[in-house]
Amino acid sequence: MCGRYTVSNPGEILPELLGHDAAPEMAARYNVAPTQDAPVVVAQPNGERSARLMRWGLVPYWANGIEIGGRMINARAETAATKPAFRDSFARRRCLVAADGFYEWQRIGGGKQPYLIRLAGGAPMAFAGLWDRWRGPRGRVLESFAIVTTGANELVEAIHDRMPVVLTRNGRATWLDVQAPTDDLIGLLRPTAEPMETVPVSDRVNNPANDSLDCLQPVIVPPAPTQGSLF
DNA sequence: CCAGACGTTGTT
DNA sequence: GTCTGG
DNA sequence: CCAGACGTTGTT
DNA sequence: GTCTGG
Numbered sequence: 001m002c003g004r005y006t007v008s009n010p011g012e013i014l015p016e017l018l019g020h021d022a023a024p025e026m027a028a029r030y031n032v033a034p035t036q037d038a039p040v041v042v043a044q045p046n047g048e049r050s051a052r053l054m055r056w057g058l059v060p061y062w063a064n065g066i067e068i069g070g071r072m073i074n075a076r077a078e079t080a081a082t083k084p085a086f087r088d089s090f091a092r093r094r095c096l097v098a099a100d101g102f103y104e105w106q107r108i109g110g111g112k113q114p115y116l117i118r119l120a121g122g123a124p125m126a127f128a129g130l131w132d133r134w135r136g137p138r139g140r141v142l143e144s145f146a147i148v149t150t151g152a153n154e155l156v157e158a159i160h161d162r163m164p165v166v167l168t169r170n171g172r173a174t175w176l177d178v179q180a181p182t183d184d185l186i187g188l189l190r191p192t193a194e195p196m197e198t199v200p201v202s203d204r205v206n207n208p209a210n211d212s213l214d215c216l217q218p219v220i221v222p223p224a225p226t227q228g229s230l231f
Numbered sequence: 232c233c234a235g236a237c238g239t240t241g242t243t
Numbered sequence: 244g245t246c247t248g249g
Numbered sequence: 250c251c252a253g254a255c256g257t258t259g260t261t
Numbered sequence: 262g263t264c265t266g267g
Binding site (some may be wrong): 114 | 250251256
């Protein structure tokens with residue numbers, strides 16, 4: 001799945017996803033956690049792309065409160081087009097989630113080891129995203145998003161069995177195209193084939209309150225016992 | 232008819 | 244809002 | 250995803 | 262163990 005990610009270089013990522021240099025200034029993020037605001041790119045009615053902050057954890061327009069967003073941080077590629085919580089967004093409100101890395105936790109014995117996973121060289125990534133606009137009491141408006149997930153590719157499989165959908169440049173255009181046929185959209189939702197790197201990182205990333213460069217800091221993982229048990 | 236869910240992951 | 248289950 | 254709470258009463 | 266919040 002995808003429960004944390006990075007936007008460590010928004011100054012490069014946003015122009016790349018927008019397709020132009022007039023990107024708004026956004027703070028660098030090393031540990032984006034659910035319920036926090038993060039930058040996404042949407043296509044306006046005139047086709048131009050724009051970047052804005054939305055809350056991670058999709059709150060459907062029909063929800064009675066925003067708490068439901070905590071359970072809607074990911075949408076499975078296999079079912080997003082038909083699930084009640086996501087299908088309207090899948091049909092009409094798709095977005096690009098700006099990122100340049102995501103974290104997955106590998107379960108080892110009793111514990112967990114976090115890994116940072118990036119495109120080779122830390123290139124910008126666009127996760128396939130869905131968004132919605134919720135209207136609450138007293139005129140409150142909340143825009144929020146979910147990240148579409150798919151099966152892990154060969155590299156990531158060693159760590160975890162799911163990962164976010166990372167769109168190619170052409171895939172981004174299709175994903176944002178309101179006219180795109182459903183079959184074309186579903187065809188995009190596959191594990192990326194781009195070269196990637198996985199880096200074991202400090203468990204500083206575990207705490208969502210830690211949003212600093214040391215989340216990216218590589219660590220040495222003790223080799224797992226290959227046979228037998230320790231005692 | 233009304234009430235209640237609407238999700239993913241991982242673990243057993 | 245819409246669907247499922249009672 | 251992980252971290253942190255998990256409760257009631259009464260008083261300020 | 263399970264739920265809520267970040």
